[in-house]
Amino acid sequence: MTIIKSNEQKSSTGRVRKKNQSIILKAAEQDFLEHGFKGASIKGIAERAGIPRANVHYYYKNKEAIYSDILLEILSLWDSSIITSNEEPAKVLGDYILAKVMYSKTNPEASRIFAGEFIHGAPRLKTYLETSFKTWIDEVKATIEGWIKQGKMDDVDPLYLLFTIWGATQHYADFSPQVTAAMGKDKLTDEDFEQVAKTLTQIILKGCGITK
Amino acid sequence: MTIIKSNEQKSSTGRVRKKNQSIILKAAEQDFLEHGFKGASIKGIAERAGIPRANVHYYYKNKEAIYSDILLEILSLWDSSIITSNEEPAKVLGDYILAKVMYSKTNPEASRIFAGEFIHGAPRLKTYLETSFKTWIDEVKATIEGWIKQGKMDDVDPLYLLFTIWGATQHYADFSPQVTAAMGKDKLTDEDFEQVAKTLTQIILKGCGITK
DNA sequence: TAATTACCTGACACTAGTGTCAAGATAAAA
DNA sequence: TTTTATCTTGACACTAGTGTCAGGTAATTA
Structure with missing residues (x-):
């Protein structure tokens, strides 16, 4: 499996399919969350979803296919909170920290599955990390370096700053x-959660010498 | 399994036992790291360790018993980096951040297993969290609150500060x-890693208004 | 060096999990 | 209302993983 492409559904009008896939994915997410990828089982997912195992196999060839769908959705969510470069650092970073904290609040399951993937060596995210992730990183890095050059903040390694925000949120x-x-x-x-965002923003902005 | 007690080895002079247990634990750690608790198997551990499965069963009743031993060792390591209260905040927090960063560098496996435990709901750490962890937290909290009262740092929620340090490191x-x-x-x-510790210390100390 | 205790392991009898298929039930389109 | 495509599911034939035990071999101890 190599992320990026997926959703190779048997062509169809959908509807029943769509409903059932959603049920299966929801059950699967829980199972992956509790047991990890290797520990989760189609049997368990089917039981949780309340449908016979053979029916799960009708929609998904195997566990990888289910996981792939879930991971893909998580990735799209994760990427979407973007740092835009036209505003002032205080605003941009503040917004980003808030978005990240709220993501932790609203999508803890997604965050955990994502984390689990890294903990186990991220075997399924290699291509993602080399492509869209790397591009995103390089852009953000350039933005922050610009701020530093303009004297808008202390000389802090942009990557370490990002890691701090990610880790903390x-x-x-x-x-x-x-x-x-x-x-x-x-x-x-x-x-x-609001207090977390506020405190974190305060520490990090002040810590980077961003006053305004 | 309920952490805390463990190591209920069949009494013996040890030696062969000690050597073999260490081999098994090392193999198991890798397997748990790759596949998570549920996903790891005694079969896999035995193969990795290069000994027959029945021999693993001779030393460990089951997977829980192996995991318990590993987790116990990790917990003792984790607890050991303590914040002492007699020094100035800058020194104490700086040392703590450095210790945490170095822990990530030196014991990444332990850190990941620990993280995996939380991601999957920490079913095996309930008692730990309620006892020694809680005690430790309360002490540290009091120390930091003391610093705030003495005007040695900004009014930052001690817990959020700790979480930030943990997450970031x-x-x-x-x-x-x-x-x-x-x-x-x-x-x-x-x-x-040195640079990480330096940058992080800078951001966090400055961010909390600790100047000296 | 004999006796005792610790260690080792193939084999057995399970349970859990996988993937496929054929035959029927439902839904959608003609 | 046919007809056709989609969906459903029990059953089968696997593979993977578990835990135990008996009958050995290697270490220790007396």
């Missing part, structure tokens, strides 16, 4: 049990 | 394929 989704244990609550509230 | 181990892809190299060098 994704942490709330990926390490959720640790976070909630530390905070002594079952679940973070909307206000908690 | 662990990122280099847990998301290693993403990091290397972004940086365009196969592996981070010692200098890279």
Whole structure:
């Protein structure tokens, strides 16, 4: 399997197909989340989805095909929060941090599946990392380097800055049990997430010497 | 399985036992790393270790028992980097960030297994999170709150600060394929890690208003 | 060096999971 | 309302993985 292409559905009007695929994908996401790719099973997914296993096989050749569909959707979501270069650093980075925190709040499952992929060596993301990801990175890097040259912020390695933002924001989704244990609550509230974004923005902007 | 206690070896002089357990654990760590807990198999571990499966069963009742041993060792490592309260914030936090970055460099496998545990809901860490972890957190929280009261740093939620440090430092181990892809190299060098620690310390200390 | 204890492993009897297929049921199009 | 394409599912024939045990071999200890 090599991401990028997928969704090679048997041509059809869809409808029943669409509904069932969605049920299967939802069940699969849960199973992958709990057990990881290797640990998840079509059997388990079928049971969770409440349909016979053979029916899952009717829509998806195998586990890889299901996972591929899920990963593809996650990637499109992940990429979409883009840094635009026309605004001031404070605005751009602030927006980006907020978007990332909200992503952790709204799509913790996606974040975790994505993280799991990296933890296990990202065997299915090689091409993605070499293509669209690399392009995106290079653009952002150039933008930030521009800011530094213009004296709009301290001389901070753009990549380390990005990694810091990613690590700090994704942490709330990926390490959720640790976070909630530390905070002594079952679940973070909307206000908690807002506060996280605010604090993080404050630390990082100030830490990079961005005043305005 | 409920962490905390383990290592209930059949009493013995050890030696052959010790050697073999170490071989098994090393192989198991790799297998867990690649496939996650559920995805790893005793069969796979035995093959990787180069011994018959029945021999693995001689030392370990089942997969849980192996995993338990590994997790226990990781936890002891993780806890050990402690924040001491007698020094100035700049020194304490700087040391802590450095220690965390170096942990990511030296023990990426441990970091990833630990992360995997959280991603999959941390079913085996519940007691840990409620006991030693919680105690540690509360102490550190008090220390940082003390610094804030003394005006040694900005009013930043201690927990959010900690999460930021964890997320940012662990990122280099847990998301290693993403990091290397972004940086365009196969592996981070010692200098890279030093630079990471330096940059991170700079951002976070300055970001929290710690000047000295 | 004999006796005891620790270690090793092939073989067995499972359970879990996979992928395919044929025959029927539903839905859509003609 | 046929006819045709889509969908459904039990059943089959696998492969992968588990845990135990008996009868050995190698180490230790007396």
